[in-house]
Amino acid sequence: MRRVHPIITVMALFTMGFLYLPLVGVAIFSVNQARRGFVWRGFTLDWYFRLFDNEFILESAWNTLLLAVISTLIATVLGTVLAIGLERFPWSRRMNTTLDVILHIPVVIPDIILAAALVVAFGLLRYISSIFEPGLLNMIIGHITFQIAFVALVVRSRLVSLGRDIEEAGRDLFASSWYLLRRITLPLLLPGIVAGAMLAFTLSLDDFVISFFTAGPESVTLPLYIYAAVRRDVTPEIHALSTLVVLITVVAVLGTERLTRRG
Amino acid sequence: MTRLLVWYGHLTTRRSLTRQGLLFLASGMLWLMIFLVLPGLVLTIVSFATRGAYAPMEWDFSLENYKRLLGFSLFGWTPDYLFILWRSIVVAFITTLVSVILSYPLCFYIVARPGRGRYLWLTLVIIPFWTNMVIRTYAWFLILAPELPFAKLASFLGFIPPGAPLYPNAFAVYLGMVSMFLPFVALPLYASIERLDWTLVEAAQDLYSSRVRVFTQAILPQTLPGLSVGVILTFVPAMGMFVVPDLLGGAKYMLVGNLIQQQFGASRDWPFGAAISMGLMVLTMISLQLYRRRSKEIEFV
Amino acid sequence: MRKLGVLFAILALLIVGPHLALAQPELKIFIWSEYMDPEMPDQFEKATGVKVRIDLYENNEEMVAKLQAGGVSQYDIIVPSDYIMPLLINQKLIQPLDHAKIPNLKNLKEIFTKTSYDPGNKWSVAWQWGTVGLMYRKDKVKNFENTWAMLFDPKHDADMGSFWLIDSVREMMGIVLLYQGYDFNSTVPQELKEAADLLITIKKRKNCLGFKPGVGGKNDVVAGTANAAIVYNGDAIRHITEEPDVLAFTIPKEGSEIWYDSMCIPAKAPNPDAAHKWINWILEPEVGAQLSNYNQYATPNQAAMPHITPEDLKNPGIYPTEDIMKVLHFTKDLGKDNKIMDAAWTRAKSH
Numbered sequence: 085m086r087r088v089h090p091i092i093t094v095m096a097l098f099t100m101g102f103l104y105l106p107l108v109g110v111a112i113f114s115v116n117q118a119r120r121g122f123v124w125r126g127f128t129l130d131w132y133f134r135l136f137d138n139e140f141i142l143e144s145a146w147n148t149l150l151l152a153v154i155s156t157l158i159a160t161v162l163g164t165v166l167a168i169g170l171e172r173f174p175w176s177r178r179m180n181t182t183l184d185v186i187l188h189i190p191v192v193i194p195d196i197i198l199a200a201a202l203v204v205a206f207g208l209l210r211y212i213s214s215i216f217e218p219g220l221l222n223m224i225i226g227h228i229t230f231q232i233a234f235v236a237l238v239v240r241s242r243l244v245s246l247g248r249d250i251e252e253a254g255r256d257l258f259a260s261s262w263y264l265l266r267r268i269t270l271p272l273l274l275p276g277i278v279a280g281a282m283l284a285f286t287l288s289l290d291d292f293v294i295s296f297f298t299a300g301p302e303s304v305t306l307p308l309y310i311y312a313a314v315r316r317d318v319t320p321e322i323h324a325l326s327t328l329v330v331l332i333t334v335v336a337v338l339g340t341e342r343l344t345r346r347g
Numbered sequence: 348m349t350r351l352l353v354w355y356g357h358l359t360t361r362r363s364l365t366r367q368g369l370l371f372l373a374s375g376m377l378w379l380m381i382f383l384v385l386p387g388l389v390l391t392i393v394s395f396a397t398r399g400a401y402a403p404m405e406w407d408f409s410l411e412n413y414k415r416l417l418g419f420s421l422f423g424w425t426p427d428y429l430f431i432l433w434r435s436i437v438v439a440f441i442t443t444l445v446s447v448i449l450s451y452p453l454c455f456y457i458v459a460r461p462g463r464g465r466y467l468w469l470t471l472v473i474i475p476f477w478t479n480m481v482i483r484t485y486a487w488f489l490i491l492a493p494e495l496p497f498a499k500l501a502s503f504l505g506f507i508p509p510g511a512p513l514y515p516n517a518f519a520v521y522l523g524m525v526s527m528f529l530p531f532v533a534l535p536l537y538a539s540i541e542r543l544d545w546t547l548v549e550a551a552q553d554l555y556s557s558r559v560r561v562f563t564q565a566i567l568p569q570t571l572p573g574l575s576v577g578v579i580l581t582f583v584p585a586m587g588m589f590v591v592p593d594l595l596g597g598a599k600y601m602l603v604g605n606l607i608q609q610q611f612g613a614s615r616d617w618p619f620g621a622a623i624s625m626g627l628m629v630l631t632m633i634s635l636q637l638y639r640r641r642s643k644e645i646e647f648v
Numbered sequence: 649m650r651k652l653g654v655l656f657a658i659l660a661l662l663i664v665g666p667h668l669a670l671a672q673p674e675l676k677i678f679i680w681s682e683y684m685d686p687e688m689p690d691q692f693e694k695a696t697g698v699k700v701r702i703d704l705y706e707n708n709e710e711m712v713a714k715l716q717a718g719g720v721s722q723y724d725i726i727v728p729s730d731y732i733m734p735l736l737i738n739q740k741l742i743q744p745l746d747h748a749k750i751p752n753l754k755n756l757k758e759i760f761t762k763t764s765y766d767p768g769n770k771w772s773v774a775w776q777w778g779t780v781g782l783m784y785r786k787d788k789v790k791n792f793e794n795t796w797a798m799l800f801d802p803k804h805d806a807d808m809g810s811f812w813l814i815d816s817v818r819e820m821m822g823i824v825l826l827y828q829g830y831d832f833n834s835t836v837p838q839e840l841k842e843a844a845d846l847l848i849t850i851k852k853r854k855n856c857l858g859f860k861p862g863v864g865g866k867n868d869v870v871a872g873t874a875n876a877a878i879v880y881n882g883d884a885i886r887h888i889t890e891e892p893d894v895l896a897f898t899i900p901k902e903g904s905e906i907w908y909d910s911m912c913i914p915a916k917a918p919n920p921d922a923a924h925k926w927i928n929w930i931l932e933p934e935v936g937a938q939l940s941n942y943n944q945y946a947t948p949n950q951a952a953m954p955h956i957t958p959e960d961l962k963n964p965g966i967y968p969t970e971d972i973m974k975v976l977h978f979t980k981d982l983g984k985d986n987k988i989m990d991a992a993w994t995r996a997k998s999h
Contacts, residue, residue, distance in 0.1 A: 088455060088456060088459045091452070092452040092455050092456055093456055095449065095452035095453070095456075096452045096453045096455070096456030096457070097456075099449045099450075099452070099453045099529065100453070100468075100471060100472075102449075102525075102526060102529075103472070103475050103526060103529060103530070104471075104475070105490055106483060106486030106487050106489065106490050106526065107475065107478065107482075107483070107486055109486060109489040109490050110482070110486045110489060113489060120871050120872075122492065122494040122495070162374050162375045162378055163375060165371050165374055165375055166371070166372060166374070166375025166376065168371050169368055169369075169370075169371025169372035169373075169375070169376075170372065172355065172368075172371075173354075173364055173365070173367065173368030173371070174354060174361075174364060174368075175368070183372075183376070186376075186379055186383070186384065187379075189383060190383060192579070192583055192631070192635060193583065193587075193628065193631055194583060194584050194586055194587020194588070194604070194627060194631065195584070195587065196587045196589060196604050196607055196608070196624070196627075197390075197587065197624045197627055197628055197631075198383070198386075200390060200607055200611060200620055200621060200624045201383075201386035201387050201389065201390040201624070202382070202386055203611055203617075203717065204386065204389050204390050204393050204617060204621060205382070205385065205386035205389050205390075206718075207404075207617070207717065208389060210718065214721065216718075217718035217721060217722065218717055218718040218719070218722075219718075219722075225382055226382075228378065228382075229378070229379065229382045229383050232375055232378060232379060233379075236375065248355055251355045252355055255355065255357050286477055289479075290477065290478075290479050290480065292479070292480055292481055292590055293589070293590070296608075297611065300718065300719070300722055301676065301678070301703045301714075301719060301722045301723065302722070306479070307479050307480075307481045307482075310479070310481045310482060310485070311481045311485075311590070311594075312704070314481075314485040314488070314594065315594070315706075315860075315861075315864060316681055316706070316862070316863060316864055316867065317863070317864075317867040317871075318485065318488055322485075326479075326482040326485075326486070329478070329479060329482060330474075330478050330482065333474060333477050333478050333479075334474055336477070337470060337473050337474055337477055338470065341466075341470065398987060400738075400983055400984040400986060400987070401734075401735045401738045401739045401986070402716075402739060403713075403716055415991075420991060420995070423841075425995060427994075427995055427998050427999050428998065430998075430999070431998050492873070493872075493873060506854070507810075507854055508805070508809050508810050508854060508855050509809070510788065510809060510810065510872075510875070511809070511810040511855075511857065511873070511874070512857075512873050515857060515858045516854075596858070597857060597858025597859065597860070598815065598851075598858045598859040598997050599851055599852075599856070599857075599858040599859075601997060601998045601999075606994075606998055609994065609997070610994075611713070612709070612710060612713050613707065613709035613710055613713060613817065614709070614990050614993070614994055615709065615712065615713050615716065615990075616987075616990065
């Protein structure tokens with residue numbers, strides 16, 4: 085353990101406090117009996133129970149989960165296949181750079197540009213078919229689009245670190261391409277795929293901007309619900325909902341750490 | 348006779364490899380083509396269209412939107428939008444700067460923790476990182492409320508009227524932005540600081556008497572990879588942010604993100620919204636170019 | 649890998665969706681927030697067997713944007729204001745009403761069957777009507793005078809304290825135009841520029857908290873985080889009834905907006921039958937009165953008048969007197985000049 089200058093300690097602790105102060109505030113007021121104001125009127129879990137009565141919230145939670153699961157599954161498959169295609173085949177330098185750039189676009193650009201492009205694109209697609217009304221389908225499409233890039237990048241870096249040896253050894257033993265892929269590459273790649281999937285899943289759960297621009301009346305997700313609610317009136321129920329979401333996030337983070345540390 | 352080659356121990360022809368490779372690439376790339384590249388092109392085209400009297404878009408092409416963006420509106424030369432673009436750059440820059448300044452001590456502190464402690468602190472940083480941005484932003488409503496000491500101090504000092512909350516205003520927006528992006532800088536930076544070669548730092552400390560020089564000569568260069576990733580992951584998204592200015596800026600402190608969102612919402616002027624998005628895209632490209640020039644071999648992930 | 653599956657399964661079970669019963673006919677209403685007695689959807693379901701689902705918006709433009717982005721086939725009832733009707737008709741976003749399904753149409757006051765925007769109720773049936781005004785806290789504001797200058801003129805800063813402007817283009821721009829002596833519906837670029845510039849000056853003062861749509865400002869005044877806000881009259885009066893000593897509402901002397909809101913059926917509504925049932929049900933005398941007695945807006949329903957709370961009938965905030973009516977203006981649709989108005993508004997909000 086190194087000795088740290090006290091100023092550094094102070095600044096570090098200040099920064100952590102700064103990060104957590106708002107969240108702690110929300111948690112405290114989610115159990116305060118008072119409907120408004122800052123007077124402490126006693127501890128209560130009432131607001132939490134109210135949440136489960138609220139159909140909209142339950143539906144938003146369901147939508148959020150459904151959206152995340154479906155889009156993650158599809159994006160992980162597409163992204164993994166894409167990464168293998170990019171990394172395990174000899175492409176010309178130009179091809180490689182172009183593909184690389186396209187892959188990085190969703191990661192680097194502000195997501196509002198992607199959202200605007202999707203709104204316009206879906207608006208035009210609606211003339212062709214009416215399934216492109218704002219709704220779950222549009223949201224899934226939007227989410228998959230940026231998730232593919234993240235998954236592909238994560239899986240590709242794992243592929244790079246795997247190196248050639250194992251596969252070359254496999255070939256020496258006359259393995260066919262398909263066998264190689266299924267029995268050797270994919271299992272070795274699994275930690276990377278899982279990491280990519282977890283990343284994609286969390287990105288989808290947290291997403292606000294893309295969802296905001298592509299959501300329909302029946303496909304409100306939790307972030308959208310909270311946003312609309314706080315613009316109108318901040319209530320302790322929202323605090324309760326938010327605290328719950330944060331707690332679930334904590335569980336998810338700890339869970340992911342356990343899983344990746346094993347892998 | 349087609350030339351054979353050995354690829355990953357596999358004896359095959361180039362054509363066969365290409366065919367196989369394309370098979371792998373097909374699905375993913377097709378998706379990205381249809382839902383990323385094509386919409387991008389459509390957006391560019393739409394930016395030249397106009398808004399109808401009632402419809403949000405009519406196929407009436409002109410440079411009208413770009414002229415308006417550059418300030419040539421019906422009301423004379425009003426560079427309002429350029430001003431907003433500029434303000435977005437400034438906000439993104441300051442957010443990044445403050446995040447970096449706060450991240451270094453934080454990372455040093457975490458690195459200095461013994462064994463298990465590091466994981467604990469890292470987890471503590473990751474949790475807000477994964478928490479939903481709407482929640483993290485509106486949570487500031489509570490901290491900045493009139494009853495709490497922060498707002499009371501500000502009204503005492505005359506910055507706000509008495510009894511008013513400490514939002515919406517520029518300060519609240521900065522608070523929100525920094526608290527949002529700090530983990531984006533801290534986490535990649537930590538990856539670099541963890542690999543820091545402290546012997547070099549000690550050597551520098553022997554050589555230089557000034558702490559600042561020790562930092563710039565020994566620490567900064569080594570942490571550059573992580574720092575660069577953190578900076579670009581903060582600066583570019585910060586420019587296009589709209590949730591934070593919307594909730595904490597209350598339309599008093601508008602950024603490019605809000606402007607675009609307004610065009611696709613209440614103002615129903617899709618072409619103008621597309622044009623502004625193009626403007627933001629240009630800024631993004633410029634930032635990325637500068638980043639690419641400055642950095643050396645850096646992996647994104 | 650299996651662990652992940654178990655994790656997902658548990659999560660899914662925890663958040664089980666109760667909405668899987670989609671076989672039932674549903675009525676999807678898209679309406680302003682806080683505009684309806686929360687009991688009413690259940691009452692409607694009991695009366696007709698149709699389940700009601702509500703989605704909210706804060707201003708007309710937001711509603712239209714949603715419609716144009718696809719909502720036209722996702723909602724059965726919308727509640728637009730008078731001035732936006734020409735747009736809805738022109739853009740074919742709403743469908744004509746089948747009067748055979750709305751026998752209670754006869755309950756409407758005559759003036760609402762002869763409106764300028766929809767004579768003969770081909771497209772709409774009036775819902776409520778009201779005004780826009782200034783709500784303030786009597787306990788915090790000093791030396792109040794009945795003028796918009798209280799907000800717009802910096803010399804009243806110390807007396808007024810903090811306030812919210814309303815995030816609604818026509819209402820806000822109109823009020824500022826009136827204050828400057830121009831027409832509420834002006835489309836003269838010079839006048840609009842002056843209005844936008846004045847808005848920018850007002851917005852920049854530290855007393856001004858910014859713009860909030862719909863009920864946002866009103867809620868902050870009630871909560872005490874602002875001293876005043878530009879609000880819709882019914883929203884304000886509903887809270888004044890609860891706290892008459894603390895809250896007040898007025899229409900400043902320079903004037904303000906009067907509006908009619910109506911029920912319409914979007915062009916590709918999934919369940920127009922249920923929509924007609926809803927409209928007819930709202931026109932019942934008791935239901936109409938229940939609605940107005942709850943949200944404290946003025947009812948267009950002649951048959952409901954006997955059931956309205958007597959105090960409300962005498963309240964000039966809800967049913968304006970002759971004098972007040974003189975300074976109230978209807979918002980007019982501007983046709984192709986809508987663009988200029990929007991450009992001025994964007995200017996005011998972006999600077």
